[in-house]
Amino acid sequence: MICVSRFLRINQGGLFGPLHRCLSSQTEGELRIVAILKEKFPSASSLKVVDISGGCGAMYEIHIESNEFKGKRTVQQHQLVNQALKEEIQGMHGLRIFTEVPRQ
Template identity: 35%
Template structure:
């Protein structure tokens, strides 16, 4: 399998899970070995967190096997909108950056840097 990128993961998630919003971040500094994602899909409706993650892991089986670390936050459109996510411009998969909650001026609290 070719190198995994933010764009290739975003495309696979959108197509395979019918996601209406996908935000993928390469946490490995660009080497494509650790990713985190926010996935908003109607397919998560009426599923508990474990079943949502199993659905994602099954849909991305080949991609996940090719990387070192994977973390996903799975929400329904209603959950995403309740958290204020529904105000992102249409097609704005990357319009919203990662949450800065728990940080001070871009640094995680309790660390030096």
């Protein structure tokens, strides 16, 4: 089970509070992206893909930790992820990428 935290703005009061949505399984888009990234980054020690568009597949958030990023600047790490998802990105409105090198 994955839980997605979202933030909800309460009308004009400007109050922010957490809204949690728990899903029993991942969407098709999430599973497809996970499969592609697992293939492209086989040494990934952590990988999380979340559809942050409410399930329609328009926007995703990716957290990936991999040794393939070692010695590369953040922009280069993100370019590797973008290249791996080149085909899928064409149908998206947005993509948030968070990359890390595993601590040793």
